[in-house]
Amino acid sequence: xxxxxxxxxxxIRGRNRxxxxxxxxxxxxxxxxxxxxxxxxxxxxxxxxxxDYRYRGISLTDNDPAxxxxxxxxxxxxxxxxxxxxxxxxxxASGQELQAxxxxxxxxxxxxxxxxxxxxxxxxxxxxxxxxxxEVYTGFTSGNFSGRLYYTPRYFGRFGDAIYGELNxxxxxxxxxxIVVHGGALRSKSYDPYGGSSNQSTFDGRLGIGFDIDAFxxxxxxxxxxxxxxxxxxxxxxxxxxxxxSVSRSF
Amino acid sequence: MSARQxxxxxxxxxxxxxxxxRAAAAAVDDAATNRQxxxxxxxxxxxxxxxxxYSGGYDTRAGRDGRRRTAEALAARFDLEIVENWPMPALGVxxxxxxxxxxxxxxxxxxxxxxxxxxxxxxxxxxxxxxxHNDALYPLQPTARAWHLADVHKIATGNAVxxxxxxxxxxxxxxxxxxxxxxxxxxVDGRDDVAEIHGTAVxxxxxxxxxxGIGVAGIAPESKLMALRACWETAARAVCNSFTVAKALQFxxxxxxxxxxxxxxxxxxxxxxxxxxxxxxxxVTIVAAVDPSLPDGGFPASHRAVLAVAADDVxxxxxxVLLAPGRDIPTTxxxxxxxxxxxxxxxxxxxxGLVALMRELAPRLSAHEIREALAGPSTTSVSAGHRATxxxxxxxxxxxxxxxxxxxxxxxxxxxxxx
Numbered sequence: 001x002x003x004x005x006x007x008x009x010x011x012i013r014g015r016n017r018x019x020x021x022x023x024x025x026x027x028x029x030x031x032x033x034x035x036x037x038x039x040x041x042x043x044x045x046x047x048x049x050x051x052d053y054r055y056r057g058i059s060l061t062d063n064d065p066a067x068x069x070x071x072x073x074x075x076x077x078x079x080x081x082x083x084x085x086x087x088x089x090x091x092x093a094s095g096q097e098l099q100a101x102x103x104x105x106x107x108x109x110x111x112x113x114x115x116x117x118x119x120x121x122x123x124x125x126x127x128x129x130x131x132x133x134x135e136v137y138t139g140f141t142s143g144n145f146s147g148r149l150y151y152t153p154r155y156f157g158r159f160g161d162a163i164y165g166e167l168n169x170x171x172x173x174x175x176x177x178x179i180v181v182h183g184g185a186l187r188s189k190s191y192d193p194y195g196g197s198s199n200q201s202t203f204d205g206r207l208g209i210g211f212d213i214d215a216f217x218x219x220x221x222x223x224x225x226x227x228x229x230x231x232x233x234x235x236x237x238x239x240x241x242x243x244x245x246s247v248s249r250s251f
Numbered sequence: 252m253s254a255r256q257x258x259x260x261x262x263x264x265x266x267x268x269x270x271x272x273r274a275a276a277a278a279v280d281d282a283a284t285n286r287q288x289x290x291x292x293x294x295x296x297x298x299x300x301x302x303x304x305y306s307g308g309y310d311t312r313a314g315r316d317g318r319r320r321t322a323e324a325l326a327a328r329f330d331l332e333i334v335e336n337w338p339m340p341a342l343g344v345x346x347x348x349x350x351x352x353x354x355x356x357x358x359x360x361x362x363x364x365x366x367x368x369x370x371x372x373x374x375x376x377x378x379x380x381x382x383x384h385n386d387a388l389y390p391l392q393p394t395a396r397a398w399h400l401a402d403v404h405k406i407a408t409g410n411a412v413x414x415x416x417x418x419x420x421x422x423x424x425x426x427x428x429x430x431x432x433x434x435x436x437x438x439v440d441g442r443d444d445v446a447e448i449h450g451t452a453v454x455x456x457x458x459x460x461x462x463x464g465i466g467v468a469g470i471a472p473e474s475k476l477m478a479l480r481a482c483w484e485t486a487a488r489a490v491c492n493s494f495t496v497a498k499a500l501q502f503x504x505x506x507x508x509x510x511x512x513x514x515x516x517x518x519x520x521x522x523x524x525x526x527x528x529x530x531x532x533x534x535v536t537i538v539a540a541v542d543p544s545l546p547d548g549g550f551p552a553s554h555r556a557v558l559a560v561a562a563d564d565v566x567x568x569x570x571x572v573l574l575a576p577g578r579d580i581p582t583t584x585x586x587x588x589x590x591x592x593x594x595x596x597x598x599x600x601x602x603x604g605l606v607a608l609m610r611e612l613a614p615r616l617s618a619h620e621i622r623e624a625l626a627g628p629s630t631t632s633v634s635a636g637h638r639a640t641x642x643x644x645x646x647x648x649x650x651x652x653x654x655x656x657x658x659x660x661x662x663x664x665x666x667x668x669x670x
Binding site: 040042043044045046048068070072074076078080082084101103105107108109111112113115117119121137139141143146148215248250251 | 293295296297298299300301302314315316317318320321340341343368369371504505529532533
């Protein structure tokens with residue numbers, strides 16, 4: 001078993017751990033506070049099984065299946081918060097662990113129908129704490145289009161900031177079928193074995209078709225990513241582009 | 252997952268879903284309208300969610316099931332039956348149609364449901380009817396002379412301006428409408444290509460093919476017409492309800508209609524008022540027919556966000572009304588025929604077509620500028636409550652300084668171009 005060339009050290013993990021859990025607990029507290037504050041707020045969530053957990057094109061399960069759950073609270077004021085859980089397994093790590101992604105933000109809608117949002121999210125891993133990282137984001141949605149820009153000072157624990165931009169499009173084909181298209185670009189630092197670094201771009205894309213059958217959503221997608229090995233500390237040579245199938249039940 | 256496995260999964264999904272799509276539409280229960288209420292539940296604007304981050308658009312399942320649960324809880328609490336629902340993102344609500352067991356209890360139930368904090372708003376379902384008569388058949392086409400239509404078409408035909416006609420069904424394969432309907436949707440039931448007289452007649456006035464050697468020339472013969480069926484014809488008359496009209500309005504906003512024609516009338520309706528306001532805020536010009544039998548012209552003509560239009564032979568019209576040809580209008584009717592129609596529905600259709608011509612020439616015109624241009628030099632008195640007969644040549648001259656017709660006749664020398 002090899003360690004990634006630029007995986008954060010154990011000492012960094014130890015220092016951040018208490019902060020990480022505090023951040024996660026903080027978001028949970030916000031959700032509960034919002035929920036208690038206004039009975040008009042709405043809860044929603046989902047449970048999913050995916051054949052491969054692709055996050056911005058890269059597999060976080062080493063091309064294996066994952067079980068995921070999410071919960072979301074929308075306050076009438078426009079504030080929202082929630083959390084997402086998934087099993088993950090990094091190619092260079094020894095076993096299964098959990099990712100807990102908590103998020104909170106504010107969304108507003110213009111008379112034109114275009115909505116904007118700002119928010120923060122925090123990704124926490126239960127074993128590989130060195131990969132934990134926070135993000136801030138801003139985005140828009142207009143009809144079937146949406147776009148977001150994310151910034152993090154340490155993407156998956158790597159030194160140096162990173163910016164990720166994405167554009168998404170969903171086109172309904174009748175009441176129960178839709179086409180989904182996603183394109184993303186990551187701008188991050190790449191390190192060489194001699195301690196030098198340079199900026200690099202990584203692109204990912206997704207083309208899928210989704211079906212609503214009763215209370216379930218089924219989706220079949222092709223997912224691809226370029227240059228993943230140098231952008232993600234855990235992406236090994238076994239990583240491959242391919243087809244992903246998911247079954248979700250929203251509630 | 253291999254390519255072969257993916258293909259097998261896709262085939263199975265299609266086999267299951269295609270029959271679902273065919274059976275999706277529900278028919279409107281005509282008799283049940285007066286014991287139904289509309290319950291609006293809030294929907295949050297779409298935002299970041301890790302579980303659906305790849306599919307971004309509004310039409311995701313996220314939240315829908317939660318609202319459905321809330322609706323079911325409300326139905327159980329107030330002894331209601333859920334009929335159907337429709338998302339209205341323009342208002343940030345999901346609109347549920349619920350049936351009350353006893354029609355006499357509707358006002359009381361509305362008050363009770365409104366007090367539940369989970370409910371954004373609630374109202375009774377209203378019925379609307381179209382505003383037309385088709386009992387006169389005389390060989391006249393008033394706009395050919397009064398509006399100098401042939402001259403006007405030399406400078407504007409409504410090219411690419413999108414018009415939403417919310418009405419009964421339009422006969423899309425009528426020889427004079429062939430290829431003119433860009434989008435057709437049925438918000439009443441699941442049937443395709445329902446051809447009805449009123450909708451077909453309004454469509455002909457707005458957008459019939461010009462210079463094709465047959466029939467009539469529409470006011471905006473190169474516009475992009477959306478035929479949105481929200482009303483249906485019964486033995487006695489054509490009617491619509493709050494829910495079907497609201498669905499069509501939401502669709503028109505989604506499709507970025509620039510002009511909406513509402514040749515229908517009924518009681519004041521809060522849900523429709525909000526959708527009209529949302530449309531006006533997005534710069535959509537909404538034209539509505541006046542009901543001459545009502546003191547205020549009926550709704551939606553009485554709403555501040557619309558251009559209210561009556562037939563120019565009607566004498567007792569409410570304040571702030573535009574007058575346009577509305578008697579003995581030759582136009583398309585069903586079964587590939589043509590006929591003569593009368594009513595403020597058709598006066599509104601004329602103004603809708605004219606607004607499309609104006610928006611072709613000046614796409615960024617505000618609603619106020621359009622109203623001023625249509626009302627002409629009597630603008631001041633219109634604001635004070637008087638009527639104004641629409642003059643197409645003068646209106647076009649006012650918005651662009653373009654002399655469309657015999658200018659000495661039509662152009663008001665006192666008016667200034669708005670662009």
